Every structure is written in C-alpha cells, then in structure tokens.
Amino acid sequence: MMSAYWIAHVTVTDPEAYAGYQALAPAAFAKYGAEFLARGGAxxxxxxxxxxxxxxxxxADLATARACYQSPEYxxxxxxxxxxxxxHVLIVEGV
Incomplete structure (x- = not known):
C-alpha cells in the first residue's frame, strides 16, 4: 500500500466563517487516520x-484520502x- 498526500494551499478571506471549518474538519481527519506533516508555519x-x-x-493510501474528502464529516x-x-487542494499518491 502506498501513502497518499493531501496538499492544500489556502488564503483565508473571512476568518469568522473559516472558524466553522476549523471546528469541524478535525473529526474527518481523525476518522480517516490523517497525519499532519505541515500545517501553516513559515x-x-x-x-x-x-x-x-x-x-x-x-x-494510508489514495482511496483513504479520497474517502476523507468525500465523507459527510468533511x-x-x-x-x-x-x-x-x-x-487549491489536491491529493497525490506517494512514491
């Protein structure tokens, strides 16, 4: 099984509305075993x-990354x- 990576580039334009995303998204990531390698930072x-x-x-793999994105939670x-x-969000299979 080959790992897959969810890569997102984001510029927040409405922090108040975006806070709703930040409150709910972790449940989907936890359910699908996501491991954050980079989040924000310089x-x-x-x-x-x-x-x-x-x-x-x-x-864990491309199917799991896709399932997370398509899940009701996410x-x-x-x-x-x-x-x-x-x-700009994409999913890519690892090597």
Missing part, C-alpha cells in the same frame, strides 16, 4: 500565486469554507 513562495497557509496531510466542514477562503 513558508516562501518561489513560483506561482502566494497563499497564506500550506498543509500537507499523509493518509463535506459538512467544507460548507463553512465556501466563500471564506481561496484554496
């Missing part, structure tokens, strides 16, 4: 659009993120 953008936050989360959290941030 960063530098060398190419492309700059974002405020960068997150890298490891999952989708409920995601509703709070709509309009509260500019985000």
């Amino acid at each position: 960063s530098e953008t060398f190419e492309g659009a700059p974002y405020q936050r960068h997150v890298i989360i490891r999952f 989708q409920q959290a995601w509703q709070h993120r709509l309009g509260a941030c500019d985000a």
